[in-house]
Amino acid sequence: MRTFGYLLIGIIFGITMFKSEAASWFRIYEMFQFDAFHMYGIIGSALVIGIVMVQLIKRLKVSSFYGEKIMFPPKAKSVARYMIGGIIFGLGWALAGACPGPMFTLVGAGYVPILVVIAASILGTFLYGLLKNKLPH
Numbered sequence: 001m002r003t004f005g006y007l008l009i010g011i012i013f014g015i016t017m018f019k020s021e022a023a024s025w026f027r028i029y030e031m032f033q034f035d036a037f038h039m040y041g042i043i044g045s046a047l048v049i050g051i052v053m054v055q056l057i058k059r060l061k062v063s064s065f066y067g068e069k070i071m072f073p074p075k076a077k078s079v080a081r082y083m084i085g086g087i088i089f090g091l092g093w094a095l096a097g098a099c100p101g102p103m104f105t106l107v108g109a110g111y112v113p114i115l116v117v118i119a120a121s122i123l124g125t126f127l128y129g130l131l132k133n134k135l136p137h
Helices: 002-019 025-032 038-060 079-098 100-106 114-134
Strands: none
Touching: 002 038, 025 038, 025 079, 038 079, 100 114
16 A cells, blocks of 8 residues: 555656656756756755755654654765765766656656666666765765
8 A cells, every 4th residue: 555655646746747847858958057947946945845844844753654753864964975976966967857756757758768867877876886885975
């Protein structure tokens, strides 16, 4: 039953991404060229909603639908880790024209060539797993 719920949420998320044009290569190109506010508005509103929701969950001690306590473990603070990771993520996003969420949305919308990008991102994740201990964290 959990899987069906996750699938339903994923479908709703994908439809929202597609209809808001967040999965549009043109909109992403506009954003990286600083030509339009569209994507910055979507990302900014998601950031604000995320911050507010995390703070509400922490302060109100909200539990999951299944009664499990929601925990937010602290992360190590490091400038190098976020700078290098952000640059690599941004370059991949700019080259592919999509970040991970919209990549699957594009497959669902019938853009088959994005499967090459998904395969490359899976390979990159695998390589990161192999090199993780040698990278600065």
